[in-house]
Amino acid sequence: MKAAFAALLCGALFGVGLAIARMTDPLVVIGFLDVFGDFDPTLAFVLIGATMTTAVAFHFVTQRARPIVAAEFQLPATRMIDLPLVLGAAIFGVGWGLAGYCPGPALVGAGAGTLTALLFLPAMIVGSIAHRLVAARFSGRKKSPEILGSQS
């Protein structure tokens, strides 16, 4: 219960941050990606603000023995740079560039009732389930767990 409440507040802060940063506006996102055209640097400041904060704060948080309302830290264990990582990132990048939505802003846009986000979201969930079905089949036949990728 405490864990769910903490997660609720963190999710709320994340959503407020995305909206204030205007990362929820696909035109701002596409403007940032349009480096050979009408480049809009806004998103660079969002990414700098976010990663500088985590780079400093994560260092202190991970020195604790355990989190406040959970038994242990669950950090991604895999460090492998493999084909699924690069291929998955590439496929994600193409989708991101086409619509200007990545998962977080699409969720927030759907919360605001933006039609394009409401249409994008079910397609995104279908895409992730499709990958899982393909991965399950692949691993069943070839016993290749790395194609499954890790969830971070």
Next chain:
Amino acid sequence: MSSWFVALFGGVLIGLSATGLLLFNGRIAGISGIVNGLTRRSSGAEWAWRAAFITGLVGAGGLTMHLLHQATASPARLPVLLLAGALVGFGTSLGGGCTSGHGVCGLGRFSLRSLVAVLTFMACAIVTVLLTHHVFGGAA
């Protein structure tokens, strides 16, 4: 306030949220991973924190968009929008993260794996915008 300062401030809030989730719940704030966890079988507590995070994100984020009078839609036409959604879902599941998991959290952990992912999806997104907006003309 200038727009870059507002963007920086928004970014810091996102970073603080990711810090909070790690500090309290011991988890990485990767939106694609959190959503993916909701569509698979898991224990009640595991499902609950994920659902709570997404509820806060959608509710407070959507409300903030309204308060700031943001109602900007994606310029992509319907078939492109659906294709983009499917690619984002498939790609983030295969690559194990998106802008938040590999970007905000992975870079903050100085993960080389995440840096490779971020550089790859940035490059592919930039090339996609170049192709759809300049080479083949008109918005996708």
